[in-house]
Each structure stands twice: as C-alpha cells, then as structure tokens.
Amino acid sequence: MFRKLRIAVLLLVLATVALGSWRAQQRATSWENTLHIAVFPINGDGSAASEAYIRGLQPDSFADITEFIAEEAKRHGVDVLRPIDVALGPTVSVKPPPSPTQASALSAIAWSLKLRWWAWRNTPATSLKPDVRLYVLYHDPQSNARMLHSHGLQKGQIGVINAFASRAMRGSNAMVIAHEFLHTLGATDKYGADLQPNWPDGFAEPDAQPRYPQQMAELMAGRIPRSESESDIPRSLNQVLIGPASAAEIGWLKRP
Ligand SMILES: [Zn+2]
Structure with missing residues (x-):
C-alpha cells in the first residue's frame, strides 16, 4: 500500500514538472x-x-x-x-x-x-x-x-x-x-556537418537567381553562403534574417 502511494506521488511530481515545462514552452x-x-x-x-x-x-x-x-x-x-x-x-x-x-x-x-x-x-x-x-x-x-x-x-x-x-x-x-x-x-540548426547552410531552409533568399553569392544569413544557419563550399560569418544582425522554417518552429507561422 505504502509502496503504491510512493509511486503515485512520484508520478504526480513528474507529471507536474512535465506539465509545467510544456506550459512554459506553449507560453x-x-x-x-x-x-x-x-x-x-x-x-x-x-x-x-x-x-x-x-x-x-x-x-x-x-x-x-x-x-x-x-x-x-x-x-x-x-x-x-x-x-x-x-x-x-x-x-x-x-x-x-x-x-x-x-x-x-x-x-x-x-x-x-x-x-x-x-x-x-x-x-x-x-x-x-x-x-x-x-x-x-x-x-x-x-x-x-x-x-x-x-x-x-x-x-x-x-x-x-x-x-x-x-x-x-x-x-x-x-x-x-x-x-x-x-x-x-x-528552432533547429540549419547547417550541415561542413557548417555550410542547408538549402532551402538555411538560406535567407533561397529563391535568388543565381543562388550564390547570398547577401544575408539565415539565423539558424548562422552563415552567409557565398558559394557551394564557402560561407562567411555575418558581422552583425544587420546581415541576418529569420527564414520561414525557423519562423514556423518558434510559432510565428504555419509550417511552409
Ligand atoms: Zn545552433
């Protein structure tokens, strides 16, 4: 009986913590x-x-x-x-x-x-x-x-x-x-193992023609793609945008 009560209390505590963290994320x-x-x-x-x-x-x-x-x-x-x-x-x-x-x-x-x-x-x-x-x-x-x-x-x-x-x-x-x-x-990272931004989600302007060089970085990719194998670290947030995929992840828009 005591053991069951202990387990019930423990489960209640865990559920409260999980609910608290879920509500904080929703908020x-x-x-x-x-x-x-x-x-x-x-x-x-x-x-x-x-x-x-x-x-x-x-x-x-x-x-x-x-x-x-x-x-x-x-x-x-x-x-x-x-x-x-x-x-x-x-x-x-x-x-x-x-x-x-x-x-x-x-x-x-x-x-x-x-x-x-x-x-x-x-x-x-x-x-x-x-x-x-x-x-x-x-x-x-x-x-x-x-x-x-x-x-x-x-x-x-x-x-x-x-x-x-x-x-x-x-x-x-x-x-x-x-x-x-x-x-x-x-929000999740949008770059690969080589630190190059993933296309299209890691690009500030995925539809730009030609695709390279880009002028801005997507925040969760963190770099400005200059070519297929090169990218630069932005100097400030003036060179950064939040793309639709990241915006969707943080509740700004419906997933594209
Ligand atoms: Zn990251």
Whole structure:
C-alpha cells in the first residue's frame, strides 16, 4: 500500500514538472505578450579583460537583439508590439557545468539536468522572473582565438553562450545570443556537418537567381553562403534574417 502511494506521488511530481515545462514552452511561443529574457554575464576565462567588459555592459547593451526580433516578428506578421525584452541581469560567479565532449543522447540528457540544477542554484533573484535565461560567458579574444560551442535548450529555456569580451565582436556576439535564444523556443540548426547552410531552409533568399553569392544569413544557419563550399560569418544582425522554417518552429507561422 505504502509502496503504491510512493509511486503515485512520484508520478504526480513528474507529471507536474512535465506539465509545467510544456506550459512554459506553449507560453513562450504563443507571442501574445512580451517574452522576458534575462542575460546573466559570467567571466568565462577569469581574465581582467572579461571583468572590465562585463563591468561596462549597460541595460541597453542587447538592444540590437530586441530590435532584430521585433523587426523579424513584424515581417512574419506577428502582431505584438514588443515581442521580446532583453534585460541585463546580475553577474553570476559560478560557471555552468561543462558541456559533454562526446555527442551521445545520454550525456546530453545528463548535462541538461545538471545545467538546470546549476541554474536553479546559481541564478540571482531579479525583480521580474524571466521566461528565458541566457548565461553569457565572456572570454578575452587575445588569449582565446577559437570559441567554445554555445547551447540553447528548449527544456528549461536556458542558453549557455560563449562570447568575446570585445566591443568589436559585439555584432557577432549578438548573433550567437539570438541563435541560441531561438533554440530555447524550439528552432533547429540549419547547417550541415561542413557548417555550410542547408538549402532551402538555411538560406535567407533561397529563391535568388543565381543562388550564390547570398547577401544575408539565415539565423539558424548562422552563415552567409557565398558559394557551394564557402560561407562567411555575418558581422552583425544587420546581415541576418529569420527564414520561414525557423519562423514556423518558434510559432510565428504555419509550417511552409
Ligand atoms: Zn545552433
């Protein structure tokens, strides 16, 4: 009897968690109200340069992302005055658990659970509870030429982003943050193993004649296709669009 009761309670807890996460995802992609995003900066490499860069961040440092999403939402016919709001949260001093080195489904699940536990323990309280939490780890570009991967998880709506502590890299940082933010809403990557954008979903202008070179990047492909084997990283969100496939995934339109 006691054992049955214990199992029933456990199932109820699991169902409540699953329902809570499903409802959060539904709310995030309904686009009826402003979606609140908080960016929590983290000194990713412990450097003085990252420290100084984080100190220099302002409440409007992510305004380009807010404007980009507002423009793209409008272009896709989403009728909400201010689709997202990006607030600068307090600095977080404890780094998130490192992402798994080998790509297995089990290690991905384990990492996702560890990350949510870490976020629950280490996220400072903010006046407004954010719908999406983005943790941005800054690194000094002088000593980190190659950047680590970034991740955006739909479950828990958490992003872990590796960015450069440099004003010159602000545009590409904004692009990475926007890309991972879209993952938290359910958008998928649109590039292949060679990092080349997939046609047609990963192209900003899939019907352009000739197809190459393209002028813009699709956000979830992340690169501007120049030829069949070459593509460039955009300098800022001014060179980026959200294509119909990604727009459909985040609830902006019916699947094309
Ligand atoms: Zn991605």
